[in-house]
Amino acid sequence: xxxxxxxxxxxxxxxxxxxxxxxxxxxxxxxxxxxxxxxxxxxxxxxxxxxxxxxxxxxxxxxxxxxxxxxxxxxxxxxxxxxxxxxxxxxxxxxxxxxxxxxxxxxxxxxxxxxxxxxxxxxxxxxxxxxxxxxxxxxxxxxxxxxxxxxxxxxxxxxxxxxxxxxxxxxxxxxxxxxxxxxxxxxxxxxxxxxxxxxxxxxxxxxxxxxxxxxxxxxxxxxxxxxxxxxxxxxxxxxxxxxxxxxxxxxxxxxxxxxxxxxxxxxxxxxxxxxxxxxxxxxxxxxxxxxxxxxxxxxxxxxxxxxxxxxxxxxxxxxxxxxxxxxxxxxxxxxxxxxxxxxxxxxxxxxxxxxxxxxxxxxxxxxxxxxxxxxxxxxxxxxxxxxxxxxxxxxxxxxxxxxxxxxxxxxxxxxxxxxxxxxx
Numbered sequence: 001x002x003x004x005x006x007x008x009x010x011x012x013x014x015x016x017x018x019x020x021x022x023x024x025x026x027x028x029x030x031x032x033x034x035x036x037x038x039x040x041x042x043x044x045x046x047x048x049x050x051x052x053x054x055x056x057x058x059x060x061x062x063x064x065x066x067x068x069x070x071x072x073x074x075x076x077x078x079x080x081x082x083x084x085x086x087x088x089x090x091x092x093x094x095x096x097x098x099x100x101x102x103x104x105x106x107x108x109x110x111x112x113x114x115x116x117x118x119x120x121x122x123x124x125x126x127x128x129x130x131x132x133x134x135x136x137x138x139x140x141x142x143x144x145x146x147x148x149x150x151x152x153x154x155x156x157x158x159x160x161x162x163x164x165x166x167x168x169x170x171x172x173x174x175x176x177x178x179x180x181x182x183x184x185x186x187x188x189x190x191x192x193x194x195x196x197x198x199x200x201x202x203x204x205x206x207x208x209x210x211x212x213x214x215x216x217x218x219x220x221x222x223x224x225x226x227x228x229x230x231x232x233x234x235x236x237x238x239x240x241x242x243x244x245x246x247x248x249x250x251x252x253x254x255x256x257x258x259x260x261x262x263x264x265x266x267x268x269x270x271x272x273x274x275x276x277x278x279x280x281x282x283x284x285x286x287x288x289x290x291x292x293x294x295x296x297x298x299x300x301x302x303x304x305x306x307x308x309x310x311x312x313x314x315x316x317x318x319x320x321x322x323x324x325x326x327x328x329x330x331x332x333x334x335x336x337x338x339x340x341x342x343x344x345x346x347x348x349x350x351x352x353x354x355x356x357x358x359x360x361x362x363x364x365x366x367x368x369x370x371x372x373x374x375x376x377x378x379x380x381x382x383x384x385x386x387x388x389x390x391x392x393x394x395x396x397x398x399x400x401x402x403x404x405x406x407x408x409x410x411x412x413x414x415x416x417x418x419x420x421x422x423x424x
Contacts, residue, residue, distance in 0.1 A: 049135035081140040082162035090280035105137035115142035145224035165253040167305035168298035346391035348378040365397040
């Protein structure tokens with residue numbers, strides 16, 4: 001009985017300590033190191049930050065790396081990728097990191113953490129070592145999009161790209177991944193908390209709640225708009241048209257390979273530039289299977305995102321038609337073959353493994369709070385010299401890759417150490 005009492009007191013102390021440390025770290029993570037205040041005197045950005053002559057930097061012809069006459073075009077080097085949440089965007093980030101390294105491009109990276117002080121709006125002063133007039137080729141870390149600020153950071157020929165996902169499935173993924181840092185979900189009871197929430201969302205949801213943006217119209221929020229506006233407001237349609245005007249390509253997770261083929265064509269890249277392994281993916285056992293009824297409820301709850309998705313689903317397939325259906329089928333099949341080939345060369349066992357089975361710490365992805373649901377890979381022990389470097393880069397998780405690229409991640413690392421100490 002005495003032992004149980006001491007054990008109970010120890011647990012209480014741990015809980016109190018953990019709560020205090022969590023509160024402190026969340027506060028520090030959000031507000032520490034105020035972005036560097038620099039003079040915002042406007043200094044013109046060059047038309048292009050590449051070393052190519054200006055005429056070569058015009059939009060890519062429809063045939064990707066070759067124009068209609070069979071002549072080669074030059075790859076686009078200036079890219080803004082708006083990294084949305086839970087949309088396989090980490091996989092695209094890896095593609096951009098590798099391309100940037102290959103061509104020795106200049107990235108606009110965040111300072112102190114792996115995002116641009118999300119969920120605050122993006123500001124140029126958040127960029128590591130930023131000075132007005134600096135020329136950057138690529139910006140691709142998580143942010144809450146602020147077009148005017150981004151536009152002033154990048155050259156005029158920059159290609160703007162983002163990716164969307166079916167809002168119902170995105171909601172399911174966001175709900176489970178971020179649930180432990182959304183206090184609104186803590187009062188949910190029962191085994192299926194997602195179903196309980198969707199039974200009566202407004203019973204639990206508060207637009208002003210901490211991290212509440214993860215629970216409704218997350219895509220619209222990430223893209224810089226009010227995710228709580230009236231669904232029938234004309235501002236919704238206006239915002240969607242604005243996004244359409246600003247982005248050269250909006251990809252879809254559900255058609256990931258087709259999206260990459262369109263990206264390759266738009267940027268005039270080579271097939272090897274878009275090879276990928278699926279990164280930051282959850283193991284199947286942690287994914288809720290949405291019934292038809294839950295799918296409809298999740299879609300209705302995220303109706304602005306649903307409108308956004310429907311619009312860009314239509315534009316996506318118009319781009320596929322323009323590219324050519326047969327040509328798309330052929331190029332997707334080629335991409336699939338090359339990816340499978342790289343799997344056989346690089347990945348031990350040829351498939352992802354649970355977090356506890358990953359042998360190298362440098363290969364372990366960031367995990368959601370309180371669980372280890374994100375899978376990773378083990379690199380083969382014997383890889384031929386030709387592919388050794390590429391294999392490692394293709395399998396390196398986001399945080400480790402950012403560190404390799406010289407990004408200052410002290411806040412992210414500090415939070416990681418606190419979590420490890422508390423065994424979160």
